[in-house]
Amino acid sequence: MKKVGWTLGVFAALVLLLAIGLRLNPREVPSPLIGKAAPPFDLPLLQQPDKRFNEKQMLGRVWILNVWASWCPPCLVEHPVVTRVARAGLAPVIGLNYKDAREEALPWLERNGNPYQLIVYDRDGRIGIDYGVYGVPETYVIDRQGVIRYKHIGPLTAEVVQQKVEPLVKELTGR
Amino acid sequence: MISSFFAPLITGVARSAAGFCLLATLALHALADDASLERRALALERELRCLVCQNQTLAESNAPLALDLRGQIREQLAAGKSEREITDYMVARYGDFVLYRPPLKSTTVLLWVGPFAFLLGGFYLLARVLRRRRIGAPQLSDADRSRAAKLLE
Numbered sequence: 001m002k003k004v005g006w007t008l009g010v011f012a013a014l015v016l017l018l019a020i021g022l023r024l025n026p027r028e029v030p031s032p033l034i035g036k037a038a039p040p041f042d043l044p045l046l047q048q049p050d051k052r053f054n055e056k057q058m059l060g061r062v063w064i065l066n067v068w069a070s071w072c073p074p075c076l077v078e079h080p081v082v083t084r085v086a087r088a089g090l091a092p093v094i095g096l097n098y099k100d101a102r103e104e105a106l107p108w109l110e111r112n113g114n115p116y117q118l119i120v121y122d123r124d125g126r127i128g129i130d131y132g133v134y135g136v137p138e139t140y141v142i143d144r145q146g147v148i149r150y151k152h153i154g155p156l157t158a159e160v161v162q163q164k165v166e167p168l169v170k171e172l173t174g175r
Numbered sequence: 176m177i178s179s180f181f182a183p184l185i186t187g188v189a190r191s192a193a194g195f196c197l198l199a200t201l202a203l204h205a206l207a208d209d210a211s212l213e214r215r216a217l218a219l220e221r222e223l224r225c226l227v228c229q230n231q232t233l234a235e236s237n238a239p240l241a242l243d244l245r246g247q248i249r250e251q252l253a254a255g256k257s258e259r260e261i262t263d264y265m266v267a268r269y270g271d272f273v274l275y276r277p278p279l280k281s282t283t284v285l286l287w288v289g290p291f292a293f294l295l296g297g298f299y300l301l302a303r304v305l306r307r308r309r310i311g312a313p314q315l316s317d318a319d320r321s322r323a324a325k326l327l328e
Contacts, residue, residue, distance in 0.1 A: 030270055030272075031269075031270060032266065032267060032268070032269070032270040032271075033268070099239065124243075125239075125240075125243050129243060129244070129247065129268060130268065131268070132268040132269050132270075133240075134226035134227055134240055134269065135226070135227065
């Protein structure tokens with residue numbers, strides 16, 4: 001009887017372990033960038049190639065950086081959520097157009113609407129590498145001191161916004 | 176007269192031959208450099224994970240990001256960076272996960288020790304089962320033995 005209990009216990013523990021493992025998302029690799037300064041960039045704007053923008057211009061403000069591309073289907077999926085976040089006016093949402101072509105990105109915005117305060121254009125993905133981007137879309141919350149506080153990999157969902165992004169932004173802005 | 180006529184031609188030929196030799200050695204040198212660079216780049220790519228496909232190395236993967244990162248490796252090697260500097264560059268952006276051989280840290284102890292712990296546990300159980308089986312075999316005392324011998328007579 002004792003032996004049966006033992007075996008059952010070990011079996012249950014194993015099942016529990018595997019169940020937890022199955023629920024984890026292997027795509028969500030913890031980013032080493034959390035708590036570190038947002039990597040610097042100085043990029044042309046998507047819509048106005050002659051103008052440039054760098055991350056220092058956002059110092060003193062809590063902001064959201066959303067990495068997207070017109071060739072990325074999940075970006076289209078998360079687009080309504082990003083739009084809602086931007087409309088709510090919680091924090092400025094800056095877009096980083098990743099490894100995209102202007103002539104495709106601009107019509108995409110026209111078709112789906114442009115929720116971004118402004119969009120920087122990372123043609124060769126160099127800045128994406130600095131931000132550790134490996135699966136567009138990715139979303140970063142950056143605080144007043146320019147430190148990355150949160151990173152979400154994959155499409156932003158209403159739950160993620162409600163449970164993570166919104167509370168964090170509110171806490172950081174002190175609202 | 177003749178020699179003076181041919182002299183410029185000869186020196187020209189000699190010069191261009193020398194030039195050609197110089198170019199050839201330079202090209203060979205560059206090739207050798209390229210080859211060693213390529214070898215080092217490949218060795219590094221086999222140590223680094225492609226984060227898009229996760230179970231492939233950068234060397235095996237053809238994901239666009241893997242191509243970019245391979246380009247980065249070559250560029251940085253050509254710029255004189257060491258292997259260590261390049262892996263640090265990757266880890267700073269993508270975390271330890273990018274390393275195919277993760278470092279032994281407090282967060283990765285289970286990863287390194289776990290399989291051996293399971294193996295030891297398995298050996299322990301096996302030993303226990305085997306011992307019990309041996310004990311389980313009928314053991315005859317001397318009295319039993321002599322009784323059996325008597326019955327058989």
